[in-house]
Amino acid sequence: xxxxxxxxxxxxxxxxxxxxxxxxxxxxxxxxxxxxxxxxxxxxxxxxxxxxxxxxxxxxxxxxxxxxxxxxxxxxxxxxxxxxxxxxxxxxxxxxxxxxxxxxxxxxxxxxxxxxxxxxxxxxxxxxxxxxxxxxxxxxxxxxxxxxxxxxxxxxxxxxxxxxxxxxxxxxxxxxxxxxxxxxxxxxxxxxxxxxxxxxxxxxxxxxxxxxxxxxxxxxxxxxxxxxxxxxxxxxxxxxxxxxxxxxxxxxxxxxxxxxxxxxxxxxxxxxxxxxxxxxxxxxxxxxxxxxxxxxxxxxxxxxxxxxxxx
Amino acid sequence: xxxxxxxxxxxxxxxxxxxxxxxxxxxxxxxxxxxxxxxxxxxxxxxxxxxxxxxxxxxxxxxxxxxxxxxxxxxxxxxxxxxxxxxxxxxxxxxxxxxxxxxxxxxxxxxxxxxxxxxxxxxxxxxxxxxxxxxxxxxxxxxxxxxxxxxxxxxxxxxxxxxxxxxxxxxxxxxxxxxxxxxxxxxxxxxxxxxxxxxxxxxxxxxxxxxxxxxxxxxxxxxxx
Ligand code: SF4
Ligand code: SF4
Ligand code: SF4
Ligand code: SF4
Numbered sequence: 346x347x348x349x350x351x352x353x354x355x356x357x358x359x360x361x362x363x364x365x366x367x368x369x370x371x372x373x374x375x376x377x378x379x380x381x382x383x384x385x386x387x388x389x390x391x392x393x394x395x396x397x398x399x400x401x402x403x404x405x406x407x408x409x410x411x412x413x414x415x416x417x418x419x420x421x422x423x424x425x426x427x428x429x430x431x432x433x434x435x436x437x438x439x440x441x442x443x444x445x446x447x448x449x450x451x452x453x454x455x456x457x458x459x460x461x462x463x464x465x466x467x468x469x470x471x472x473x474x475x476x477x478x479x480x481x482x483x484x485x486x487x488x489x490x491x492x493x494x495x496x497x498x499x500x501x502x503x504x505x506x507x508x509x510x511x512x513x514x515x516x517x518x519x520x521x522x523x524x525x526x527x528x529x530x531x532x533x534x535x536x537x538x539x540x541x542x543x544x545x546x547x548x549x550x551x552x553x554x555x556x557x558x559x560x561x562x563x564x565x566x567x568x569x570x571x572x573x574x575x576x577x578x579x580x581x582x583x584x585x586x587x588x589x590x591x592x593x594x595x596x597x598x599x600x601x602x603x604x605x606x607x608x609x610x611x612x613x614x615x616x617x618x619x620x621x622x623x624x625x626x627x628x629x630x631x632x633x634x635x636x637x638x639x640x641x642x643x644x645x646x647x648x649x650x651x652x653x654x655x656x
Numbered sequence: 657x658x659x660x661x662x663x664x665x666x667x668x669x670x671x672x673x674x675x676x677x678x679x680x681x682x683x684x685x686x687x688x689x690x691x692x693x694x695x696x697x698x699x700x701x702x703x704x705x706x707x708x709x710x711x712x713x714x715x716x717x718x719x720x721x722x723x724x725x726x727x728x729x730x731x732x733x734x735x736x737x738x739x740x741x742x743x744x745x746x747x748x749x750x751x752x753x754x755x756x757x758x759x760x761x762x763x764x765x766x767x768x769x770x771x772x773x774x775x776x777x778x779x780x781x782x783x784x785x786x787x788x789x790x791x792x793x794x795x796x797x798x799x800x801x802x803x804x805x806x807x808x809x810x811x812x813x814x815x816x817x818x819x820x821x822x823x824x825x826x827x828x829x830x831x832x833x834x835x836x837x838x839x840x841x842x843x844x845x846x847x848x849x850x851x852x853x854x855x856x857x858x859x860x861x862x863x864x865x866x867x868x869x870x871x872x873x874x875x876x877x878x879x880x881x
Contacts, residue, residue, distance in 0.1 A: 407789050493723070512734075517759070
């Protein structure tokens, strides 16, 4: 397989790297206008952002809700409501490591493949994976309420990377290493099936109008499945959206990473804002068709309600 | 689990539909509810387990309340101009059984870097930096309750015939928190000592003859743990 790391691939790595660099600089050099980790950041002395899961856990455990938490987490959640879980695709320090790890794994797989050796790639069925991380999230919230510890703020492999960068608190990095190691056996199982922070953003962004949009007229012509095969989160972009006549990807898993857009050799996919009143046209009636041809015959509905911001 | 090609990230063999927003949202909420039940059960087991008492930044409440609210962000430690705070980390913390204390802030070495309570600032920088209710404004500096100073009378100069007032000079509340008895020996008044540790910093014996017993679950100063 040819791996395409296109412009979204590079830009999302750059944004995540920039965030991690800011964390390290803020913690070690103190530029005066940025301090923070993955749990909370303060920018320019005024803008405070609080990890929404940290905010939920802390509020449940302490039975209080301060203004900083409300505003800081509210801003991030509000952003996710409009944009989807872009944190996962573009900011998360663990996501960055997994992204780079994946590039390495695929390269190694290619080399080994030439010698007839196949790397393992286990996947939980999507039906279980997509629910499991919500179970994890629920478990943490239930625990916070009754046990009164914000457990994920202790064991988060995301925060482990951030706090090692900011103040050299490294013991939990072992967990990040485990996540990376397991990634070689079960690609992206952490993000797909376990990460409660991803689950939080996924719920917040479930109806986000900013999505990958599918040019249905183009889709039927080139069902090469390149998009599906490149999606790190396992979203069957071609099969479940393009070929089903659904003009935008509303999967909860989609992190707006753009890997599918990058991968498309034609111009079927792009980012776009979907008019909420039309729900992106992903109505029930088109959801169950399984004839690929119908997608070609059926023109993209309400094309004027979709304004493109990507390719 | 199922096996797929390493380059093929989405095996469709399980035949599931994409979990689109509406269905996925509802399924997610149901899954969340199930998880919450299980988590609450585990929480009930863990609840009330012994936590390690550490010298927390000023503005922290009871040890368990602090551990519940703190999101381990380290903003307080980054804000402290005295470099008094560190973020507790390292294997020893985890292996020593202080799971709940991992990545929380503490005044780690008051002998070298005590908390001064930052009298030059209107609001204590650590409290101002904390985004959660882990650190809240105590109102006045003398309402801070981090712990209580405890004298080691075996080594303290004043208890051994040598005149010394080092701790008394350092204490922000001399005469109330730290007073002298009729033989000019320092005595700590638990109901007034804020637990800042400035006395530890000032103590003239080789090893400090005064230390802070960090606040545990006491609701108010001088109360029982
Ligand atoms: S559907 Fe596309 S944008 Fe969404 S997660 Fe998959 S590859 Fe990324
Ligand atoms: S009051 Fe000042 S010296 Fe004490 S911990 Fe807070 S910031 Fe540091
Ligand atoms: S700033 Fe507050 S929430 Fe963050 S580590 Fe310090 S006490 Fe905990
Ligand atoms: S006795 Fe020590 S710890 Fe207590 S208030 Fe005075 S200087 Fe601070």
